[in-house]
Amino acid sequence: MxxxxxxxxxxGTFFGIIAISYWFTAYEDGGTxxxxxxxxxxxxPGLYYYFWHRRFNGYKYFFWGRTDRVVGxxxxxxxxxxxxxxxxxxxxxPGSSVWPFILGSGAFALLxxxxxxxxxxxxxxxxxxxxxxxxxxxxxxGGNH
Amino acid sequence: MTDVIIPQIASGEYAHAHEEEHGPxxxxxxxxTTDHKVIGISYMITSVVLFYIAGLLALGIRVQLTxxxxxxxxxxxxxxxxxxxxxxxxxxxxxPFAFGGLANYIVPLQxxxxxxxxxxxxxxxxxxxLGGSVMxxxxxxxxxxxxxxxxxxxxxxxxSTYTPGAGQDLWIMALVLTGFxxxxxxxxxxxxxxxxRAPGMTMFRMPIFTWNMLVTGILILIAFPVLTAALVMLxxxxxxxxxxxxxxxxxxxxxxxxxxxxxxxxxxxxxxxFFGHPxxxxxxxxxxGMVTEIFPVFSRKPVFGYKGMVFATMTIAALSTGxxxxxxxxxxxxxxxFFSLMSLLIAVxxxxxxxxxxGTMWRGQLVYTTPMLMSIGFxxxxxxxxxxxxxxxxxxxxxxxxxxxxxxxxxxxVLLGTAVFGGFAGxxxxxxxxxxxxxxxxxxxLHFVLLFVGFWxxxxxxxxxxxxxxxxxxxSYPSNLGWQSWNVAxxxxxxxxAASFFVLLVNLWVSWRYPVLAGDxxxxxxxxxxxxxxxxxxxxxxxxxxIRSERPTWDYNHPDAPNIRHGGGAGHPNGHGPYKGxxxxxxxxxxxxxxxxxxxxxAT
Numbered sequence: 001m002x003x004x005x006x007x008x009x010x011x012g013t014f015f016g017i018i019a020i021s022y023w024f025t026a027y028e029d030g031g032t033x034x035x036x037x038x039x040x041x042x043x044x045p046g047l048y049y050y051f052w053h054r055r056f057n058g059y060k061y062f063f064w065g066r067t068d069r070v071v072g073x074x075x076x077x078x079x080x081x082x083x084x085x086x087x088x089x090x091x092x093x094p095g096s097s098v099w100p101f102i103l104g105s106g107a108f109a110l111l112x113x114x115x116x117x118x119x120x121x122x123x124x125x126x127x128x129x130x131x132x133x134x135x136x137x138x139x140x141x142g143g144n145h
Numbered sequence: 146m147t148d149v150i151i152p153q154i155a156s157g158e159y160a161h162a163h164e165e166e167h168g169p170x171x172x173x174x175x176x177x178t179t180d181h182k183v184i185g186i187s188y189m190i191t192s193v194v195l196f197y198i199a200g201l202l203a204l205g206i207r208v209q210l211t212x213x214x215x216x217x218x219x220x221x222x223x224x225x226x227x228x229x230x231x232x233x234x235x236x237x238x239x240x241p242f243a244f245g246g247l248a249n250y251i252v253p254l255q256x257x258x259x260x261x262x263x264x265x266x267x268x269x270x271x272x273x274x275l276g277g278s279v280m281x282x283x284x285x286x287x288x289x290x291x292x293x294x295x296x297x298x299x300x301x302x303x304x305s306t307y308t309p310g311a312g313q314d315l316w317i318m319a320l321v322l323t324g325f326x327x328x329x330x331x332x333x334x335x336x337x338x339x340x341x342r343a344p345g346m347t348m349f350r351m352p353i354f355t356w357n358m359l360v361t362g363i364l365i366l367i368a369f370p371v372l373t374a375a376l377v378m379l380x381x382x383x384x385x386x387x388x389x390x391x392x393x394x395x396x397x398x399x400x401x402x403x404x405x406x407x408x409x410x411x412x413x414x415x416x417x418x419f420f421g422h423p424x425x426x427x428x429x430x431x432x433x434g435m436v437t438e439i440f441p442v443f444s445r446k447p448v449f450g451y452k453g454m455v456f457a458t459m460t461i462a463a464l465s466t467g468x469x470x471x472x473x474x475x476x477x478x479x480x481x482x483f484f485s486l487m488s489l490l491i492a493v494x495x496x497x498x499x500x501x502x503x504g505t506m507w508r509g510q511l512v513y514t515t516p517m518l519m520s521i522g523f524x525x526x527x528x529x530x531x532x533x534x535x536x537x538x539x540x541x542x543x544x545x546x547x548x549x550x551x552x553x554x555x556x557x558x559v560l561l562g563t564a565v566f567g568g569f570a571g572x573x574x575x576x577x578x579x580x581x582x583x584x585x586x587x588x589x590x591l592h593f594v595l596l597f598v599g600f601w602x603x604x605x606x607x608x609x610x611x612x613x614x615x616x617x618x619x620x621s622y623p624s625n626l627g628w629q630s631w632n633v634a635x636x637x638x639x640x641x642x643a644a645s646f647f648v649l650l651v652n653l654w655v656s657w658r659y660p661v662l663a664g665d666x667x668x669x670x671x672x673x674x675x676x677x678x679x680x681x682x683x684x685x686x687x688x689x690x691x692i693r694s695e696r697p698t699w700d701y702n703h704p705d706a707p708n709i710r711h712g713g714g715a716g717h718p719n720g721h722g723p724y725k726g727x728x729x730x731x732x733x734x735x736x737x738x739x740x741x742x743x744x745x746x747x748a749t
Contacts, residue, residue: 003347003349004339004348008363010459011363011463018467021483022483025480026480026483028415028480030415031469034419035466041366041367049339075344076342076344076346078345079345079693080345081345081692082691083691084344086343094179094264096174096177096178096179097179097264097265097268099265100265100266100269100272103269104272107322107325108276111322114384115311115315
């Protein structure tokens, strides 16, 4: 997690510096706002990963808060890890699901409605709602194998 | 759901779920798939089909320009052709082929993951991309024709006053769909790389291609939301009466301009290029990664300067987000020194990459297969595109050649260098992994030769035309300026490129009709994807080797190989040194050379 967090914090730091120097040289609002956005894009997830890096490595504090539960370094972050150390559930992966297709078709119809007429939006919105309910139900009952 | 479990078993066995998918079959299987391999191949097929369509549009443009007052198509059709050619190539081929196609397929394999982190989101990305592609092409069948304001859609040309019509609206909505698709893929790539690496696959052991895709994923997250937001505002300007970019209708009754009622056309350029320049690197970095996988394998050496490559990639990506206004030098509204300096700086990390690629080949045992030749073609093509890019980063030169064919030649050399030479190098390289069969090497070399010669014949004349002052995006030109002969040469070159891609079609047909089995590791590859079967099983790996360096498959196949790692750090405790044999290594000699002969991997 350390390299992941350093990577994102580096993104935030670099664009923070660029945003400040851009503002004080160009005085241009649009570009500065976008650069501030990129700075946040680096810092927000970067700090999240930094928090987990502190936890994994047994640090007791993360800024002012305690990180009392120490998890231990992930095997993918250790250069001497063996494959067996990754044993256990990796994740749950859906075998197949029709809902992405339904949701995609709904989005297609919804945007097409803005060009060809709002009647298409009825179809699009129905498909999107059906897909959202469907995918939630699928996840709750454990999905398709 | 299928729980992917790694059981507690000794000796490096690493079992993902063995069972096959029990889902639907046939067309429904394709529609409901969440397997990153199927989605990746769907992405590649769709994007290559679109590449051929956009290529045909380019031929139409070139035919029109062979004579000064061409009558092959009307001026309006010409505008549609270059708009759709650019849009399809940039938005629907070069990006999705890399991050939706090859990266989708290869990245989970390279990090030892069973799938992408969010498989259903991955499937949604593909459907949005397909929907967006269909929507953009629908423009050709509506009244008024397809979009014709150029792939950059500059305001106020793109407002409803100057370009009304459904074709333009379809173009905008298509890009909204594909923009979301790209954002979802970016999230998926980053999450997969951060969370689903195999044990021992530390960040600095990841293959360079995976590193580049991580950086590309971040760039996607930086760039695409800006484009999507800008497009929504453009659509609002066109239909909902907002005045964000519009510059008409903001005069008072006395004829003065009311600045509070006026939009800013340059704002569109700022927003568009804040997306557009990182986009160029979203299109380039994956292909840098592909050739960085190919050079070491066909030089029989590890990559030269692994960490240098990684940091060069990061530097290129970081700088690329601070250079957007170098496309706007001639607007007179941008800070020239800032953007010129940032643009020129990109040459430094790119130069590091070039030296590392050459260093990788230096004193290697080069094997001139098609992927290697394509990669060398990439090196030369991108060098030319890059050098002219450095020229264009200098405002005095840019003022002189802005909006001429010089710029057209520059970015075509950059993009053909990366997306075409690099991309098809990647296709030739990973095709055996994806389909378990080889592409014909002779036909591949013919493809390369035609493409390489055609490439220079097409674009060198365009540089000259640009320096002579021929503007881009014109359907006719005066006959007394001596431009016709260069245009004819360029058209001949473009037909050579087209012929080379006909050879690719023949090659694909031959591979389908007369398959030559590839085996699991036909190139004696270094990285993890060559460890599994070709094509890989459901959830990718039945077992994994111990990972002790950035080339675990090579370590496994060559436990006694001499240490030819560049630089220091052999056996460094952080694991960047060579694998020394020992823990859990299998029998030597499982690699089967570079001949492409089929050899089954022993059943495990």
